[in-house]
Amino acid sequence: MHKKIRMKKQSMNDEVKKPSREAQIDQSLKKVYEEVLQEELPDRLKDLLAKLKAQDDGSGNLK
Amino acid sequence: MSHSDPRDELVDHLPALRAFALSLTRNGSVADDMVQDTVVKAWTNIEKFQVGTNMRAWLFTILRNTYYSSRRKLNREVSDGEGIFTESLAVKPSHDGHMQMTDFKKAFAQLSDEQREALILVGAIGFAYEEAAETCGVAVGTIKSRVNRGRKRLAELLHLSDDESLELTDDATMAVISANGASPV
Numbered sequence: 001m002h003k004k005i006r007m008k009k010q011s012m013n014d015e016v017k018k019p020s021r022e023a024q025i026d027q028s029l030k031k032v033y034e035e036v037l038q039e040e041l042p043d044r045l046k047d048l049l050a051k052l053k054a055q056d057d058g059s060g061n062l063k
Numbered sequence: 064m065s066h067s068d069p070r071d072e073l074v075d076h077l078p079a080l081r082a083f084a085l086s087l088t089r090n091g092s093v094a095d096d097m098v099q100d101t102v103v104k105a106w107t108n109i110e111k112f113q114v115g116t117n118m119r120a121w122l123f124t125i126l127r128n129t130y131y132s133s134r135r136k137l138n139r140e141v142s143d144g145e146g147i148f149t150e151s152l153a154v155k156p157s158h159d160g161h162m163q164m165t166d167f168k169k170a171f172a173q174l175s176d177e178q179r180e181a182l183i184l185v186g187a188i189g190f191a192y193e194e195a196a197e198t199c200g201v202a203v204g205t206i207k208s209r210v211n212r213g214r215k216r217l218a219e220l221l222h223l224s225d226d227e228s229l230e231l232t233d234d235a236t237m238a239v240i241s242a243n244g245a246s247p248v
Contacts, residue, residue, distance in 0.1 A: 021223045025214050026186040028167040033187035036082035045081075048099055049074060052106050 069112050073105055076119045079188070083123055086183045087130055089172050101126040120190070120198045127180060127199065134176070170220035178213035185210050 019027070080101060084094035104125050105112070112121055171179060177199075184195040185206065192210075196203040218224070 021218050022214055024223060025182075025217050028164065029171075029182055029187035031164060032168060032171065033082045033086065033183060036085050037078045039078070039081070041077055041081070042095055045077065045095065045098060045102070048102060052103070 068109075069114055069118065070106060070109050072118055073102070073109075073122070076122050077102070079119055080122050080126060083180075083183060083188075084126055084130075086171075086179055086187075087127065087176060097126055097130055100129050104129070117194070120194060123184070123198050124200070131176075166221060167217075170217050173220060174213050174216055178209050178216065181206050181209035182213045182217075186214070 077098065081094060081098050084097045084101075085091065088094045088097060101122060105122055112118060171182075174182070180199065181195060184190040184198060185192065190198065192203050192206050196206045199206065
């Protein structure tokens with residue numbers, strides 16, 4: 001425990017400035033957001049896209 | 064690499080749209096309902112999208128409009144933003160002084176919808192204030208104030224202070240330090 005805190009203090013001293021409160025918050029916001037970004041799309045969404053595409057193809061696309 | 068049909072591009076933005084939806088609704092199945100509605104609306108109104116403009120922002124706008132209009136319909140569902148749970152859910156600082164994601168998420172969920180939305184757009188995704196303002200249909204100053212108030216509220220809930228280190232402002236850590244006889248220089 002003692003050792004752990006020492007190491008932390010040392011790494012803090014190595015930095016010129018501690019990340020600001022704002023930076024810490026934004027970093028966490030990014031993590032929250034990116035966590036979802038990594039997830040695979042749910043099947044129902046993929047199915048929906050497939051249906052929408054099929055519908056367009058079937059009804060004689062404008063292109 | 065250019066898309067001939069903007070609908071092809073739409074698919075690329077779905078992960079971002081889901082992440083945005085989840086931060087707004089805080090509920091996975093509601094978020095996915097929102098995303099589905101948004102996809103159908105965007106798909107069938109694709110001619111309203113101006114090619115060359117920001118499609119992600121366009122999709123976000125559709126999603127948030129869907130969300131806020133359904134929120135109005137559901138009428139007065141208790142919103143965390145009203146501070147009802149604020150005291151009881153206050154987040155304790157974690158022992159190692161580092162922000163824990165579960166703590167952060169709890170605190171984030173207590174903000175108002177408008178603050179969460181502004182923080183995700185500006186803080187997480189990196190939208191410019193102007194871009195976020197346009198997406199949300201409000202003035203730039205409104206977005207700035209939502210971001211600032213949201214950050215301030217998070218800092219309060221998470222016991223972060225601006226000019227001192229996290230470690231040394233954390234009471235639990237201070238206690239450990241003194242118990243170990245180390246001086247907090």
